[in-house]
Amino acid sequence: MSHHTSRRTLLATAAATAAAAAAAPLVPAHAEARRAPGALKRIVARMSLPEKVGQLFVMRVYGHSATAPDQADIDANLKEIGVRTAAELVAKYHVGGIIYFTWAHNTRDPHQIAALSNGIQRAGLAQPTPVPLLIATDQEHGIVCRVGYPATLFPGAMALGAGGSARDARTLGRVAGAELRAIGIRQNYSPDADVNVNPANPVIGVRSFGADPAAVARLVAAEAHGYQEAGIAATAKHFPGHGDTTVDSHTGIPVITHSRARWEELDAPPFRAAIAAGIDAVMTAHIQFPALDPSNDPATLSHPILTGILREELGFRGVIVTDALGMQGVRDKYGDARVPVLALKAGADQLLDPPDLSVAWNGVMAAVTSGEISRARLDESILRILELKERRGLFSHPYVTDAEVDRVVGTRPHLAAADAVAGRTTTLLANTGALLPLSPRTRRDLLVVGADPASPSGTTGPPTAVLAEALTGLGFTATALSTGTAPTPAQTAAAVAAARGRDAVLVATYNVDSGGAQARLVAALGASGVPVVHLAIRNPYDIAHLNGYTASLASYSWTDVELRAAARVIAGRIPPLGRLPVAVPREDDPAAVLYPIGYGLSY
Template sequence: MEGAPVSARINPTRRTLLTATAAGAAAATVASAPARAASHPSSRTRERLRQLVSRMSLEEKVGQLFVMRVYGHSATAPDQADIEANRREIGVSTAAELIDRYHVGGIIYFSWAHNTRSPHQIVDLSNGIQRAGLAQPTPVPLLISTDQEHGIVARVGRPATLLPGAMALGAAGSRADARKAARIAGKELAAMGITQDYAPVADVNVNPANPVIGVRSFGADPQAVARLVAAQVQGYQSAGVAATSKHFPGHGDTKDDSHYALPTIHHSRAQWADLDAPPFRAAIAAGVDSIMTAHIVVPALDPREDPATLSRPIVTGILRERLGYDGVVVTDSLGMAGVRQKYGDDRVPVLALKAGCDQLLNPPDLAVAWNAVLQAVGNGDLSEARIEESIVRILLLKWKLGLFRDPFVPQDGVDRVVGIRSHLTAADRIAERTTTLLLNENRLLPLSRRHHRTLLVVGADPASPTGTTGPPTATLARAFTELGFTTAALSTGTAPSAAQIEEALTAAVGKDAVIVATYNVTPDSQQRTLVSSLIATRIPVVTVAIRNPYDIAQLVNYGPAASLATYSWTDVELRAAAGVIAGRGRPRGRLPVPVPRADDPAQVLYPVGYGLTYQT
């Protein structure tokens, strides 16, 4: 546990006094705000926050701009390996030391940093971080953030509720489902003390070769994406968590991953306005609390070809002035190659602030970035007024979230909210509306236990998303077994060898049907050989694309009996697919992206909106 118990044992009056005493007189009025204050703070509130800023040292002001990673499950007593990682990468031992030295305004949680082992542990960590924030010379609560997009990107796993991801929700096409999913996710995050979620993705995925967005997008139709983005913004923020629409000005049409390269988007200004802008406009209209920038070059928007994160014409000229957004702008991670290629790590944070960004996320070397901003203010490259402008926006968001009133969360909130039965049931019901049936020769599906009693599940087992209960083949096999089939599972990986293919053929002998999980099949993928070899046995083969829905284009000529798309290999979506295959549910999903032909990508094999259902 992170020291003394907090909110669970403090009455409401004491909570306000505790925060007011810790945060000082300037925050006392602010502390009277409700758990999530009105969207439009009064001029008096703004003035109180400016007074709070005026009492900060320059070092504290600069610190408020940074959101930083830190290793460990505890703010004060992480494991030794995490202490060593913190010392090596950040120069501190713990989250509390990080806050004390750099006065950071936010912390980002990652599963790989061991921040998210369990909901109760996350509560302790969050409360420990907030205690460290209130122990500063000018006490200020922190924003605690994470990437909980759901689908293939989730940092908090079971027993938290894991929901269908964006493209699955796009296949369902329901704003109500999108809003409900975000509200459930937001309520659970808030119960764990996580106050800013880097979701929803507002990119319009029009490039099937996109390696970094793909199923993280709601789809390829800008208006459909806009509707679902707005719904999710409303869902998250109604639950008391700041939503973050990303990645501005739009990362959907690229074949490069900005984690490893600097992508270029070749849209004209008119194309950008028609294709990329609508979801961000919708998010702003829905009152989104924060927007994340992209490390991409868009020459039509900035002829200097600076990454959007560092581009004043894009961040200030378009996002602030043209679209009228005055909320918090957060950079994508400053450790990504896309933002580091043109300028050094000491220039990147300064240029991001000059561009109009407010929060500087996860720089590779915090000391370098922090000192660079300090020096820029000292030598006049950045004005102190400019950074205060960003600090006020950040503090206003903290005020809206009720953090000045009480930044702590009670342990019993986890048991009341996180992974409760009603949330898990809702996740399954939403997922049931997402599975898309693309092919069903001779009405093979739904499978009947009378004629297809024994099944083999084979195929790709990519690294499992956080919180899944095992490899996709095992999860599918378990779901079919629970539905009354006799099922065996065999993992053949994403690049099956000749020996693995031969093993799959042997395992298929005597089976009534084979289910093949496919993962991003390419023209030269051995997954094609696996599928074609199984089809040659004349045993009915059902392919299930467990990530991108484009796999069918590479397989359709081999003649699978049926093919489905799940858009993710998380448990909830695989259970839904098994239910559809077994006839326990009907396929209701419709493609939110077009599937191009493999032999001629300019031609469409299956259009947006395509999806089969079962005949009655």
């Protein structure tokens, strides 16, 4: 059967069974036809030691093309990696995978991504021992997206948590997974399995499905199934749980103070559910967890955590991938040559994005040559990685086509599915005097002001502009005025002046500080006498720090799909169906709850 025929068959089957699959009970994810027993072991046996060591690494590389990137990207590659192109990276280090980033210029548009993926696979299959590469990315949706428009973008995890639907989570995985596969990406570092119980968490927050372990577990398993049904390796992260931290592991090392019993109750359930659902991979966390390992090594380097708990207690048999090894949380204790060695000794299989690949690669080579890491231990990881590549069809179908891209990416049914999922996520927290929904017959003239943070890939413009355009399309006359995330007194005064005479003002906030500039903006707008509709476009905790609003909603992100859904809720085109997946604490007493998990108003 030809490559084109097999892909058409796969897509037709997926389309024909979509409705049934969404409602089906969770079962182990499907796998493509396996090679004959022993075939992968024979590949491992043929590989040289440098090829085996390279197979462990998943590396960044700059450029939109595997062989002809822009000169600036060639310069960046030479400076950071010592190669000019992705093809040279594969030839020199025999890396087993590559991770795509927007900032590395890997993800300009779907056809370019597909061509880059094909070029990388050609390089992998040109090695002395031909092995396809596992191309990965962080496509969490919501605030973390590497592949933007015209690909289909869904609401992020916390928005899905507000919707509470396992069917929607599975739909996201199935649709987004089909699009990733069409452009040559076969592993997604998603879903996030962290239970976000700390409102001050600086790195997880809305990337988590919420603060209820059972709810998070259900959605993690559903989304993982969706991805793997589409032929994408899903990855639960960040083990053993990053949801109760106040330090960003990119810049420091967080410490989790939970007891072992608390970990079992709070952090473990989503990972247990992911493993029971047959997830392909688990990503480690660069966190210290003294109750699980008193050595204070980060979990990424902890044998008691990765081997003792994840492998032996939870029974995970898939691929363990480290979080990025350039993050400070894993570099504080040991040098860059030792970190990958210690990660392997702890039980990891894939070593993600070290800051200096030469140092890391040579460090592992030396450890194997000296016997610190046995050849048998090395082969265990290589075999797990090859088995994953085989499950995801890379040995049989490593390449993609432009026809696939056109047939699958950003199609009308996919975009409609994303809009429908988003329509079930917006949460209404306050509605004094039944101000909402607004009607263009009675409150036509609207001003949209507020925060316009840096845009993730799921946006086509500043949030105020996207909201104004969406409301205008719903029959209002809406004008946008950006005041930023730290409005000056002059910007606040201008917003108040622009609000006078309007029928209502919509103000978007982004991570409000108590008594900060955004809070002062909302209070000043409220004092103007114009009805104020507040929309928290990231963390739903903003409402606790505000006064002056008449109605308040949470969208959990500022991507277009979520902002359009919020506009439809404001206009009464759809009801506010979202319910808080986290508790909102009181400003004056953070130990007390202002709005509990499950709270949300209806029309």
